[in-house]
Amino acid sequence: MHSEIYLDANATSPILPAAREAAQAALSDTFGNPSSSHGAGLRARALLDDARERARRVIQAGNGRLLFTSGATEGIQTAVLSALCAVRARRAAGLPCGDLLVYGATEHKAVPESLAHWNALLGTGLTLQALPVDGDGRHRLDVLRELMPRTALLCTMAANNETGVVSDLGGIADVLEACGSGALWLVDCVQALGKLPLALERTRIDYAPFSGHKLYAPKGVGMLYVREGAPYTPLICGGGQEAGQRSGTENMAGIAALGAVLRALEEGGTFKTTAQLAAARAPGDGAARRLPDLVFNAPFEHALPTTLNFSVPGMSGKALLDLFDAANLRVSAGSACSAGQAAPSHVLVAMGLPAWRCANAVRLSFGPLADDAFIDAACARIAHCGRALGAAPPPAQCATVDPVVPETGQGSVTALDRDELACFLDRHPGALLLDVREACEHAAGGAQLAGRATRNLPLSRLADEGEWLRDETRPLVFFCRSGKRSAQAARLALAFGQRRVWHLAGGLALLG
Template structure:
């Protein structure tokens, strides 16, 4: 049985089997240093050259330069450093450079943060300026036209990681040409690889970073394209690898794996077509609409990647949606993986002008071009299960019943908060002990613990709707008692009378169960334990 359905591919992907094989071969057989002149080194260099040649053809590098690096964050740093150092040199010669560092308001945070970092370190004192987007998430070309004469560097992305919205790169290029802008141009192509046609040398794009792990290569390998004639300053010096562009012995396992992915792209037959992917998205969207009344998609489908859905549900917080999907074994995101831990509305959706309740409650569902029809069918069934679980928990209206909230009310009605999970526990006393390792039970030790304590009780402190959506058995192979965290006080009388009976609390990730164990121990029940890491570590991931 398939227990995990991974729909968070904009964050990262699994690794293509051919890429795993190529990486293993690079470590076991072609393990030489590609800078060495002996046979082992020459075999490694052949792998390196082959991967670069494929990338050059697929991306249309032409006479430009292409280097391997650790990923897009390094590529962005290198590009920004290169452009800003060139701007500083032009300033020192008395040349006009413009005073604005323009970046799309929906760019990945790596871009404005890199701009701010290098602008300060290099002492340029240029002004960072966010280029607004319209309600569909596309750059405001009229605003760019007004800014272009003052722009020193323009940074836009090919496709957005949260919404999948595809940028009008041709329109941006036309504005820069029409205004005779001398600005350098950086385009984040992370989400474009394998999903959009690229012919970089035919554009005026100066820098284009890529990350392998967004398209079935391992983490830690990426590429940076630099247009012929664009200024370049190495971020890393010492060794002269990558033709002096990026020093340090090359990550040959990563390069070999990425080369295998690029070979699959070039040869065809491995990845789904755009039409197939769009059909998969339509099936997921239909299932979401059927399961989640009032759902609103936060982007148009016509101008976005066919692999991305971003949506909000009136009256239901993103935390509740994340929890119920996770319980059902469907892995989704509440936004960019790099910022999902921050409890704040999506800055991407805020920039698009969507209502606050949608920006705060958004969920991203994304899949890769390797996804098959069976996975989509299984996902649709799980989505229906999630909808039923939310209805049983009172977070969605029952079939045939009127909705508690409509889209307009959801932003203002105080009742929304009462329908969400996360009730807090009263403090047992001011001297309650802090949560520590003494009350954490490792998943690997659970079976032995239960065998040693046959009277121990497993207590699931997740919300009822999470339990209803769950597709995996309780940890430890025995039934569990469902007691949502906020309802623990109602069980105190019974548990206090059984102070020697071990209580093993668990939840999705271990956070709520740790609060429960701390609460009970603070009340004197020293046999309260938390399953460390929760179901995320105790349950198998995929059994396909």
């Protein structure tokens, strides 16, 4: 239970070993500037050209543009800027142009934010219009047909980052063709690379951004496909790199690493195929069902097999995330939880799901590098979490304790970091180490600090221990997963009369 199992690949992925080696080689050996004409520069240029050609073949870019970027957000910004500059030019020339910027209601926030930003900055005065989705999370094509005559730019995604729902891109293309629309089309392909077949040259798609760190390349590198003939305006101007399409000296280490991932995709044998990924989901489905009354939030027939999004009645997403984290199983809450108040997922809200599912969803995601041994270990760990829930059910609500802290001079809370903890325990061998995670978290994975035994006293029960807290004479050190609940527990101990207490800043997450 001490080894970490990472199931948050839709957020970011680990680095492919070959990609790490390629990046290191670019930093140490092929470090020249690809714009330089000497030997070192020419070697760097060859590496850059090889990565670009591999990218073109993998996504089947045809005669379209393929430029390297810092990631998908830059690609989205560039595409939106290009489209809106074209709209403004058409209007200035008196040519017909739609007045709507249509985007899928479940898009990543980078899309509507970019649309609003450039629409205001360029003064195009278009209206942003969300395209609704149905209960399965797929775009309402009937509504799209109504909107297309007025649409200047359409933005959709190939697959959703929260639910894994795969868009009906063929159906969308049919609507555009049937309407005879001249609208430009941006498709966020971040979650598609390595998981869905891509043949962009045979599609109606005008812009397709990608991000390397979602598929085993480092953060800070991505690419943008632009269909041949689609309008293009550089987001970054300067020295004319990337054939004048994106200035700034290229991130050669990142591009080399992305090139290694593209090589693995092109040659095959490294990543699971689509069929193998579909087969890998079945045991994950079975293991997740060990959680009581679990409900999946997206239909499997329309979703990537690498993504499971679910909710559990009576459990907040934060409580579920804490449970998994206690078992060293890294997942994402499908919604933010701040001060005990869950912000519902805009994706699930758009799908029309019940409020409790929208506010308490959890996402498990893995990449196509996951082998059978990894899947089996993850499933065993998920099943263990289900058993821990049965042995020690969580409280109905997220524990929130925020007592009134005594006036200055009446006591203090001291935060200990990882290095200070060992020194503190050497000075105070009799200190009492209090794990304030909930009982189900403790059951999913106990904890020791510096090899010392600890006592589990959940934050939700701490208020009942006022007399004990008041009378305890040993130094008290509180800890939890992230440091938030331990700080609350320390303040509560002060309120009950302790003169000085300690807590582990950053919690178990920073102990590795």
